[in-house]
Amino acid sequence: MGPAYWYTPTFTSRPGLKMATNGQSFYELYRRSSIGMALTDTLDDLISDRRIEPQLAMKILANFDRSITEVLADKVKARLTFKGHLDTYRFCDEVWTFLIKDVTFKMENSSQTVQADKVKIVSCNSKRPGET
Template identity: 45%
Template sequence: MSLNYTMYRSTTIGEALERTLEEFASDETITKNLVKRVLLNFDKAVNTKLATQVKNRYTFKANKLRAYRFCDNVWTFVMEDVEVKDPNKQATKYAHMKIVACDASRKG
């Protein structure tokens, strides 16, 4: 699995998983190698589920594109004054938004 697909480790559940695994490793309950394997499985599972089971489509419109970049097959967009519409056409406004997008079909 490419490092590009570790972005979900910065979510609440990903951070909690990493903290728990670090505690287990420091107590020598599990090995560092097992920690790496669990995190790689987490990365793979999250990406697979999002690619195959999430069907909602959101639309967004930003008044200002502050920055964008493409590096290692990953797009990053930083926007201001963004309106997001859910599938039911309910709109929510955000002052700032960052979107990170990568090719879920890539083999790494």
């Protein structure tokens, strides 16, 4: 089996970890996913065609941040285990980042495994700031 590619957002000065605006407190992490990028591209096209205002696009993105966070927390029940060699780890601004080498992933209730040379995992607190 060839190298596996596992989606992990790439951050430059942590833009994907900003909190949503307008008083909301959800990470913008999923905007870098394929569905988030598709939404962003579509909103950009609508703004360019003057079919919506940029302020509406920002509200839509904030709603996306909230919705995808809630749906993934509520609906996804699959478990994944992985083994690998921890290369680097960091904890900054309440966010853990792990760089793992020679990783093997295994889904619960499946004998199939997926291998990757290197994986970056970004982990954020699931609770909003101020929640206990």
